[in-house]
Amino acid sequence: MPYSSNELTVGIDASEAKTVSKARPIGKARAITTCSPDRQAIVDTALADTVELANAAADAATSGDVAYVAKEAGSTSDNIKHYCTDPWSEQGSCRKNFLAHEWAQYSMIVNCEIYYTLLMTGLPTVREGQDEATTAVHEFTHLPAVYDPPTSDFRYGNEVLLLESEQALENADNYATYATAVYLNCSLAA
Numbered sequence: 001m002p003y004s005s006n007e008l009t010v011g012i013d014a015s016e017a018k019t020v021s022k023a024r025p026i027g028k029a030r031a032i033t034t035c036s037p038d039r040q041a042i043v044d045t046a047l048a049d050t051v052e053l054a055n056a057a058a059d060a061a062t063s064g065d066v067a068y069v070a071k072e073a074g075s076t077s078d079n080i081k082h083y084c085t086d087p088w089s090e091q092g093s094c095r096k097n098f099l100a101h102e103w104a105q106y107s108m109i110v111n112c113e114i115y116y117t118l119l120m121t122g123l124p125t126v127r128e129g130q131d132e133a134t135t136a137v138h139e140f141t142h143l144p145a146v147y148d149p150p151t152s153d154f155r156y157g158n159e160v161l162l163l164e165s166e167q168a169l170e171n172a173d174n175y176a177t178y179a180t181a182v183y184l185n186c187s188l189a190a
Contacts (some may be wrong), residue, residue, distance in 0.1 A: 002042065019183060035084035042116060043084060046132035047073045049123050050140070053133050057179035068147055069140040079144060081108040099135050102142040104150060117128045123183065130157075133178035141172045 035043060054070035072080055086094045087110070093101045094112035099119060102109050121133040141151040151172035153161055159173045166172045180186075 034087060039084040039111075039116060042121065042132065043082065043111065045121070046136055047082075048132035049131075050136040052123065053179040053183050054137055054140075056182045057137075057175070060182045061178075064180065065147060066137075068136055069175070071147045072140055072143075073136060079107060080140075080143065081106065081112045083108065086110045088114065099130065100139050102139050104143055107143055107145045109136070109143070134180055137179050138172045138176040141175045 005048070046055045050073035051070045054066050054073065058065075058067035058070060088103075089095075094110070097114065098112050099115045100109060115132065115135065118130075119135060123133060142148040144150045149170070151174075152170050153173070154167050154171045157171045157177075160168065160171055160177050163171055163174070
C-alpha cells in the first residue's frame with residue numbers, strides 16, 4: 001500500500017522560542033481508586049498536604065515546575081489515577097518494600113501497603129524522614145503528564161545531597177527534600 005504525505009515547512013525564531021515556557025496540559029488531575037473509606041481519608045489528607053508542600057516549594061524556587069505537582073495533587077478530574085492498592089500486584093513493585101510507585105505510561109500512582117503503616121501522617125515536622133506528602137511529591141515528579149522531563153531515582157533521603165547539580169535536577173527525592181526544607185524554613189545554603 002503506497003503512502004504519501006504533504007510536506008510542511010515551519011519557520012521558528014530561535015531567540016523568541018527560548019522565551020516561551022514549555023506547554024503543559026491544563027486541568028490534569030487524579031482519581032482515587034481501590035480505596036477503603038479509611039485509606040481514602042489518608043490519601044485525601046496526604047494530597048491536600050502535598051498541595052501545601054509543593055506550593056511552598058514553587059513559591060521559593062527560581063526555576064522548575066513544582067507548581068504542577070500542586071495542581072495535580074489538588075485536582076479532582078481523572079487524568080492521573082491514584083490507587084490505594086496495587087491493581088497489578090503480580091508485577092511485584094510493592095513487594096520490593098516500596099512506599100509507592102508510579103506507572104508513567106498509565107499516568108498512575110500506586111500506594112503500597114507500607115505507605116499506610118510506615119509513613120508519618122500530616123505535614124513534615126523534621127527534615128529527615130519520609131511522610132505521605134513528600135512521597136506524593138516524589139511520585140508526581142515521575143509522571144510526564146505532571147512534570148517534564150519526568151524525574152528518575154538516582155538517590156534517596158540524605159544521599160540526594162551527594163548528587164551533582166545536573167543529576168539532582170533529575171532526581172525525584174530532591175524535589176521532596178526541597179519542598180520539605182522550604183516548608184520547615186530550613187537553611188538551603190550549602
